[in-house]
Amino acid sequence: ITLNQAGFYPHAPKIAVVTQPVKGDSFYITPSHSQQIVFRGRLGKATRSVHSSTTTRIADFSAFTTPGDFVVVVPGAGQSPVFPVNAGVYHPVAVAALKGYYYQRSNIPLEARFAGQWHRPAGHPDTAVLVHPGAASATRPAGTVIATPGGWYDAGDYNKYIVNSGITMGTLLSAYEDFPGYFKQLNTNIPESGDALPDILNEAVYNLQWMLTMQDPADGGVYNKCTNADFDGMVMPGVTKAPRYVVQKGTAATLDFAAVTAQAARILQPFNPALATQCREAAGKAWQWALQHPALRYDQDSLNKVYQPAITTGGYGDRYFADEWLWAASELYITTRDPQFFSVVEKHIGDPVSLPSWANVGMLGYYSLLRAKDLPASTATVIQQMKERVLALANQYVMAANTSAFHTVMGQSPGDFIWGSSSVAANQGIVLLNAYRLTRDRRYAYAALGNLDYLLGRNATTYCFVTGIGSKSPLHPHHRLSIADGITAPVPGLLVGGPNPGRQDKSTYEFTEPETAYTDKAGAYASNEIAINWNAPLVYLVSGIDALKEE
Ligand code: G3I
Ligand code: 9MR
Structure with a gap:
């Protein structure tokens, strides 16, 4: 019997899912420390999942609103983990998910008063990084030493990638x-x-300061990543002294950088005008570089045939740039109000738009334009189209949510279960929260909450996918820090990739169907790694839901 292990708000939907066959139709709720029955309900009809051989019955106890700690009991099938009902249940999850980034910081020591038992020395200083031969330019020939300190480690590895930071x-x-x-x-x-x-x-800002160092001041182009030639072993950061490189500049990295610095400029203006100005200028220079190199891919395999040493760390080698153009143009337009940027948005408004991922960022531009205030009337038609597209996607999600085996939007399509599938669930939640903010229609907010339930336990694996949260969460993420630190508990607040039938890591998986292809093993990087681009939509989703709970 699986459910959101972090618990429920008193006045929000509440669902547990029974994943084994049961004869009866009833379930009940008792407090965790007594046998007293405080709620009785009927199970829904058996539903065969389309993504695994799991058959489910839904126990809907939304009508139960009493605060406290409880279990759901299904006669003949046992009981759920203990779960709380109260208005504060997601606050610790929001704090943990954001705090996860602190633990990924590369170049500062993590002190015990902030990091608790996960305190550690600083990792890679990255104050003397080599310009890789594949990134050589007139002003920075191969082997030039530059400083590109700071920023978060990307994931379970110790490299720092601009596209994924984007x-x-x-x-x-x-x-x-x-x-x-x-x-x-x-x-x-x-x-x-x-x-x-x-x-x-x-x-x-900690990561932004690093990103700014990744721009070549001579031409405005941005290096794809700061990296080892090969992944480090399972050691603490900074133990190995392998050379670090910045590698070829690319259009995706440079436009993502332009988008981020443009957005940061307007947000930081009231707090730190000097940094805001630096960001605005950096964004403009990046844009200029991109105009000169409108479709330059970071193609690691091809570069490795020409340049030494070969670089075998993550590629983030996007090859379609229309979405990066749209996103960067949107952010630059909102920040500068210069119509040249809006004309690029208009040029791309006919492009297909899909759920955000590291390679697919167009919808981030939609979100920003839909939120922007005081835009001229001339932008209204384009923005209306964006609104319709976001709502169309959200409607598609909401329509099927209550017929699926786990009553979640996540998993409506087998394509949801890819490398980093947890981020699919979280990003769907962001689409839905945007739809809610545009309409105040609660169906969207509840569907977003359903995907948070998925991430925190209501799924076919029965895991809560966030380390340190709930009663059953990953203990062995593919995360070098967690593996090498000698501490039993993994670094907390990190969202693991989740089910991925691709199983590219070749580990042994106990279950291999799309929605169950997850294993809590340190070697299983295709389903059990963590990554900054997966935690971010979790931060958005859980914080957004918590921010909106009074509504
Ligand atoms: O997009 C296709 C989809 O259309 C298709 O249906 C599906 C079928 O397998 O594949 C999808 O592509 C997959 C893609 O992830 C989805 O985002 C690729 O097969 C898969 O190989 C690719 O994996 C990426 C992985 O690196 C390997 O390159 C992940 O997105 C990406 O998150 C991951 O990132 C790594 C960095 O390289 C290194 N640092 C750790 C980080 C997290 O694992
Ligand atoms: O640890 C690496 C992880 O961060 C990446 O996501 C993954 C895919 O690029 O690769 C992992 O490194 C593995 C490498 O690709 C193959 N040899 C084993 C490495 C991990 O043990």
Whole structure:
């Protein structure tokens, strides 16, 4: 019997899912420490999942609104984990998910007063990084030493990738722009806590400062990543002293950088005008570079045939740039109000738009334009089209949610179960929260909450996919820090990739069907790694839901 292990708000929908056959039709709820029955309900009809051989029965106890700690009991099938019902259940999840970024910081020591038992020395300083031969330019020949310190480690590995930082930063900055009041009070106990900036911005600025160092001041182009030639072993960061490189500049990295710095410029203006100005200028220079290189791919395999050493770390080698153009143009337009940028948005308004991922960022531009205030009337038609597209996608999600085996939007399509499928669920939640904010129609908010339920336990694996949260969460993520630190508990607040029938890591999986192809093994990087671009939509989703709970 599986459910959201973090618990439920008193006045929101509440569902548990029975994943084994039962004869009867009834279920009941008792407090965790007594046998007294406080609620009785009927199970829904048996539903065969389309993505695994699981058959489910739904126990809907939305009508139960009493605060406390409880279990759902299904005679003949046992009981659920203990879960709380109260208005504060998601606040710790929101704090943990944002705090997850602090633990990914590369170049500062993590002190015990902030990091608890996960305190550790600084990792890679990245103060002397080599320009890779494939990135050589007139002003920076191969082997030039540059400094590109700071920023978050991408994932379970110790490299720092601009493309993936792009969607991550865009999502976190958008969370702030959509829910500024919520984030003003969200304290994650990081070194900067208590200063003038909300902690979500303190955390984002830490990575932003690194991103700014990845731009070549000579031409405005942005290197794809700062990386080892090969992935480090399962050691603490900074233990190996392998050379670090910046590699070829690319259009995706440069436009993502332009989008992030443009968005950061307007957000930081009231807090730090000097940094805001630096960001605005950096965005403009990146845009100029992109105009000169409108479709330059970072093609690692091809580069490796020509340049030494070969680079075998993550590629993030996007090859379609229309969506990056749209996103960067949107952010630059909102920040500068220069119509040249809006004309690029218009040029791309006919492009297909899909759920955001590291390679697919167009919808981030939609979100920002839909939120922007005081735009001229001339933009209205284009923005109306964006609104219709977001609502159309949300409607498609909502329509099928209550017929699927787990009553979640996540998993309506087998294509949802890809590498990083947890981020699919979280990003669907963002689409739905945007639809809610545009309409105030609760069906969207409840469907978003259903995907949070999925991430926190209501899924075919019965895992809560966030480390340190709930009663059954990953203990062995593919996360070098968690593996090498000698501490039993993994670093908390990190969202693992989730079910991925591709199983590219070749580990042994106990279950292999789309929605169950997850294993809590350290070697299983295709389903059990963590990544900054997966945590960001979790931060958005759980914080957005918590911010909107009074509604
Ligand atoms: O997009 C296609 C989809 O259309 C198709 O249906 C599906 C079928 O397998 O494949 C999808 O592509 C997959 C893609 O992820 C989806 O985002 C690719 O097969 C899969 O190989 C690709 O995996 C990426 C992985 O790196 C390998 O390159 C992940 O997106 C990406 O998150 C992951 O990122 C790594 C970095 O390289 C290194 N750092 C860790 C990080 C997280 O694992
Ligand atoms: O640890 C790496 C992880 O961060 C990446 O997502 C993954 C895919 O690029 O690769 C992992 O590294 C593995 C490498 O690709 C193959 N040899 C084993 C490495 C991990 O143990």
